[in-house]
Amino acid sequence: MGVTLVVGFGCSLIGWICVYAFICYVNAPRGYEWNCRLVTFLHGVVIVLLTAYIAFIDGPWPLTHTGTENTPMQVLALLVSLGYFVFDMCWCLYFRTEGPVMLGHHVLTILGMLLTLRLGESGTEACAVIFGSEITNPLLQARWFLKRMARYDSLAGDAVDLLFILLFGLVRIGVGAAMLVAVVTCPRARWFIKASGVAIYTLSCIFMVDITRFAIRKSCGKYRRWQERRPLDMNGKPHQH
Numbered sequence: 001m002g003v004t005l006v007v008g009f010g011c012s013l014i015g016w017i018c019v020y021a022f023i024c025y026v027n028a029p030r031g032y033e034w035n036c037r038l039v040t041f042l043h044g045v046v047i048v049l050l051t052a053y054i055a056f057i058d059g060p061w062p063l064t065h066t067g068t069e070n071t072p073m074q075v076l077a078l079l080v081s082l083g084y085f086v087f088d089m090c091w092c093l094y095f096r097t098e099g100p101v102m103l104g105h106h107v108l109t110i111l112g113m114l115l116t117l118r119l120g121e122s123g124t125e126a127c128a129v130i131f132g133s134e135i136t137n138p139l140l141q142a143r144w145f146l147k148r149m150a151r152y153d154s155l156a157g158d159a160v161d162l163l164f165i166l167l168f169g170l171v172r173i174g175v176g177a178a179m180l181v182a183v184v185t186c187p188r189a190r191w192f193i194k195a196s197g198v199a200i201y202t203l204s205c206i207f208m209v210d211i212t213r214f215a216i217r218k219s220c221g222k223y224r225r226w227q228e229r230r231p232l233d234m235n236g237k238p239h240q241h
Helices: 003-026 032-058 072-095 100-119 123-134 137-148 155-184 191-229
Strands: none
Touching: 003 032, 003 072, 032 072, 032 123, 032 137, 072 100, 072 123, 100 123, 100 191, 123 155, 123 191, 137 155, 155 191
16 A cells, blocks of 8 residues: 555554544443444444445446546545454454454455555445445444343334344345446456455355344244233133134
8 A cells, every 4th residue: 555545544543543542531431342332333323424425426336337446535435444444353352252253254344445445446346345334333233232231122122123134134135236246247346356245245144144043033032922921811821812
C-alpha cells in the first residue's frame, strides 16, 4: 500500500482503539466484552450507512461495475472497516472469545480489504460485501445485550432474532449469491478476488446452516412451552376447540 493508505489505516486503527478506550473509561462497570461489543455495534451502524451511501448514491452500482477502479469514498470505507477488523481480531485473540470459524471470517475479510486497497480496484464489490456482512451485526450485538440484561425471552428478543434471520437470508445469502455471480463472471476481476468472494460466501452458508438450526430449535421450544401452558380439562387433557 502507498504511504497515504498506510497513514489512513493507522489513523483508523488508532481511532477504533481510542473509541474502545473511551467507552471502557466511561462504562467501566460493564466489563471489557460489553464495551467491545458496543464498539462492534457502532462500527456496524457506521459502515452500513457509509457503504449504503456508496452503493445507492455515490456509485457505481456493484452488480454491474465489479473490478473497476476504487473511488475515494470506497477507499475511505475500506480503511475505516480495516482498522476496526484488525482491532477486533487482536481483541478476540487476546481474550480468546471466538472460535476458528469467526476468526477465519476476520482473516478473510482483512485480506480481502488489503488486496483491494493494494490493487486500487474492486472496491465496488468489496464495499458491497462489507454492507451485506455488517447489516446483521447490530442485531447480533443487540441480541447479546438483551441476554446480558435478562430481557432476551421477550417480544424484543423474538423481534431481533426474526429480523436477523430474515436479513441474513435475504441479504447475505440471496443478494450475496447475485453479487458472487457478478464477481465470478466479471472478466475484469482478478482470480484471487473471485476466490475471496467464494470463500466468504461459503462461510456465510456455514453460518446460515447454524442459524437455521437455531431457528428450528427456538421454534420447537416455543411450541412446546405453548403446549404446556394450554389450559387442562378435568381429565388433565388439553381442551378441544
